[in-house]
Amino acid sequence: MIGILGGGISGIALAAHLDENVEILEKSDRTGGLCGTIIEDGFTFDAAGPHIMFSKNKEVLNLMIEVLGDNVHQNRRENRIYFKGKLVKYPFENDLAALPKEDNFDCIYGYIVNPRAHETPVTNLAQWSYVTFGAGISEKYFIPYNEKIWNYDANKIGTEFVERIPKPPMEDVLKSSIGISTEGYLHQLYYSYPTIGGFEAIVHGFEKRVRGAICTSWPVASVERTGDAWRVVSASGEERTYDTLVSTLPIHELLKVWKDAPAAVHEEAARLRYNSLLNVLIGCKTDPGHNYTALYVPDRDLLFHRLSFPKAFSDQCVPPGGSSIMAEITANEGDGIWEMSDEALIERVIGEVEGIGFVDRNSIVYKRVARFKYGYPVYDLEYRRNVTAMREAVAASGLHLLGRFAQFDYINSDVCIERALKLAGELTHG
Numbered sequence: 420m421i422g423i424l425g426g427g428i429s430g431i432a433l434a435a436h437l438d439e440n441v442e443i444l445e446k447s448d449r450t451g452g453l454c455g456t457i458i459e460d461g462f463t464f465d466a467a468g469p470h471i472m473f474s475k476n477k478e479v480l481n482l483m484i485e486v487l488g489d490n491v492h493q494n495r496r497e498n499r500i501y502f503k504g505k506l507v508k509y510p511f512e513n514d515l516a517a518l519p520k521e522d523n524f525d526c527i528y529g530y531i532v533n534p535r536a537h538e539t540p541v542t543n544l545a546q547w548s549y550v551t552f553g554a555g556i557s558e559k560y561f562i563p564y565n566e567k568i569w570n571y572d573a574n575k576i577g578t579e580f581v582e583r584i585p586k587p588p589m590e591d592v593l594k595s596s597i598g599i600s601t602e603g604y605l606h607q608l609y610y611s612y613p614t615i616g617g618f619e620a621i622v623h624g625f626e627k628r629v630r631g632a633i634c635t636s637w638p639v640a641s642v643e644r645t646g647d648a649w650r651v652v653s654a655s656g657e658e659r660t661y662d663t664l665v666s667t668l669p670i671h672e673l674l675k676v677w678k679d680a681p682a683a684v685h686e687e688a689a690r691l692r693y694n695s696l697l698n699v700l701i702g703c704k705t706d707p708g709h710n711y712t713a714l715y716v717p718d719r720d721l722l723f724h725r726l727s728f729p730k731a732f733s734d735q736c737v738p739p740g741g742s743s744i745m746a747e748i749t750a751n752e753g754d755g756i757w758e759m760s761d762e763a764l765i766e767r768v769i770g771e772v773e774g775i776g777f778v779d780r781n782s783i784v785y786k787r788v789a790r791f792k793y794g795y796p797v798y799d800l801e802y803r804r805n806v807t808a809m810r811e812a813v814a815a816s817g818l819h820l821l822g823r824f825a826q827f828d829y830i831n832s833d834v835c836i837e838r839a840l841k842l843a844g845e846l847t848h849g
Contacts, residue, residue, distance in 0.1 A: 421631075421846060422651060422661030424639055427452020429822035429835045430667040431622050434629045436843035441631035442659065444651065446638035450626055452667070453823065454832055456617030457789065461738035462702040462729070463617045466789040468747050469713060469727040470618035471496070471610040474833035483836065484611055486624030493611050494732065500560065500715045501726075501775065509715060510585040511560045512552060516598035522559060527596040529553030530589075543800060545573035547581050564717035568724045569797055570694050570749045577798040580829055612732045621832070639668070642677045644816065663846060664817075669793045669824035670809065681816055687809035690801060691827050695757055696794030697748040699723070699768040701778060702785025706730070706742040709777060721771050722756070723748050743785070744778060746771075749794065761788040793824045819846075 421437060423430045426445030430452075434441045443450075453467040472491075474480040484491055498509035503522070508514035512530070515523045533553040541547050544565060548557040562573045569576055591601040613620035626633065638654045642664070649664035666673050670688050674680055714726040723746035729736035730743065737743050746768045750757040759767075765786050772778045796802075806827050813820055820826045821842055822835055830838075 420661050421663045421665065422649060422659060423665045423667065424642075424651070424673070425452060425667035425822070425825075426450035426622075426633060426635065427667055427822060427835075428454045428622050428625070428832050429825070429839055430665070431625045431629065431633075432836045432839035433665060433667075433821060433843055434631055434633075435625040436628075436840060437631065437846065439630040441629070442661070443629070443631070443633045444637045444639060444653075444659070445633065445635045448636050450633065450635065451619045451622050453791070453793075454618050454622050456619035457700065457787070458617065459787070460702065460785050461741065462700070462743050462785050463615075463733075463736040464698075464700045464729055464743065464745055464789070465618045466698065467696065467791050467794070468698060468725075469729070469732065469745065470832060471612055471712075471732070472621070472833070473610045474837075476833060476837055479833050479837050479840070480611075483621055483833065486628070487613055487620060488624070490614050490616065490620055490624075491611050492614050492733070493609055494712075496608055496610055497711050497731065498713045498715065499711050500564075501718065501721075502560065504775075506711075506714075509713075510587070512556055512592050513585075513587055513595045513601050515592070515596040518559075522555070523596055526553070526555035526559065527592070529555035529557075530592055541578060543574050544576035544578060544581070544798075547578050548573070551586060560717050563719060564715060564724065567717060567719065568749055569795065570751055570754075571692070571797055571799070575799055577800050577802050579798045579802060614733050615735045617736065618832075639676050642666075642673070643679050649818070663819070665819040665821055665842070665846075667820075667822040667825050670813075670820070670827055671793075671824075673825070677818075681812050683812035684809055684816075687805050687812060688827075690805040691809065692797035692799050692802075693793055693824070693827075694749045694795040694797060695751060696791040697750050697756065697764060698789040698791075699746040699748070699765055700785070700787045700789060701744045701746070701769065701772070701783055702737070703742045703744075703778065703782040704738075704740070704784045705779070705782040706737075706740060707777075707779070709742070709744075714777075721775070722746075722767060723771070726772065726777065741784075744772060752792075764788055796824065796827050796829050798829065 421441045423443045500507040507517045530553040535549045548561045640654045641652045651659045725747045
């Protein structure tokens with residue numbers, strides 16, 4: 420029997436590719452995890468931030484679409500960057516002509532005349548930006564935005580995720596500076612999304628394929644190795660025994676209940692940094708017609724780093740004639756932002772969103788804050804060493820890790836599914 424801790428996209432996708440000898444233990448009263456959706460008063464929000472369906476792995480993308488059946492459609496991604504009151508097309512370097520002329524000049528000059536272009540080795544995110552884009556783009560957009568979303572000094576962030584960052588050819592950057600339209604990151608230009616039910620509908624699509632048991636409202640209180648088996652006990656004292664155990668729980672949460680975890684796992688996990696996430700959800704009775712998917716906000720004077728507009732994903736995400744906005748804020752316990760009350764957070768965000776012209780507070784009919792202790796793993800300079808040592812120490816115990824915060828890796832849902840398929844093959848075929 421295989422036990423899976425956690426009923427998010429990773430755990431459900433894994434179970435969907437195993438036989439009936441599997442059981443999922445989920446502490447909440449429903450599955451979903453970070454892919455969970457809030458549906459209230461006619462509004463639909465992906466609670467942990469907007470999710471879309473795209474992937475370089477076509478097999479995985481086709482599988483995600485397949486499990487949705489008829490409940491899926493395709494959209495064109497329309498992202499913008501809010502820069503000095505202007506809307507700049509994303510990625511920034513593909514729309515330099517939209518900037519004020521002095522900023523455009525600084526960006527294109529720094530890109531072409533770049534004294535740091537050949538620096539090696541490249542060891543941190545700030546350096547990578549200077550080497551790749553030059554001083555103008557780095558200092559006006561890339562570094563401020565990344566320091567805002569990661570809540571960390573870009574000189575102390577590693578380069579593990581730079582392969583995910585759009586890097587257009589020089590020809591495109593030059594064209595963008597003089598106003599010739601270009602597109603960056605074409606594999607993300609079009610995306611699929613559930614028509615109803617938000618992104619959580621994908622989790623439920625996989626859930627229908629699970630042949631084993633899914634136990635919700637089952638908070639894990641303890642995990643221990645007993646001979647060749649794993650003993651898992653719930654908060655109410657209910658017990659389960661498994662031959663194989665897979666944890667999709669955040670590694671820091673797993674260690675609170677895994678009593679005999681190796682000391683090395685505790686030591687390495689304690690060195691892993693993460694950010695928390697505060698999402699302010701705003702529903703309106705009117706629709707100002709903002710047809711953007713998301714708006715990136717590098718301005719340090721504004722609390723949120725991104726706004727998204729759920730109606731752009733599906734018009735079923737809002738009531739007829741209405742609209743909605745999600746404001747995402749990176750925070751850390753103890754920074755004062757995380758400790759703000761929901762009421763204070765909502766009032767500040769509404770004031771700021773109204774100040775930049777994206778909402779009329781008189782039209783607001785729905786307000787809520789969604790809090791996530793675990794939002795983003797942070798790739799600091801010691802990340803690779805620490806996470807590798809942590810994973811190796813866990814693997815040596817025989818326990819399997821799967822998912823963003825279990826494996827402690829900034830991966831999207833498509834990669835979560837890709838890794839679930841791989842692990843299912845290993846567990847099935849040895």
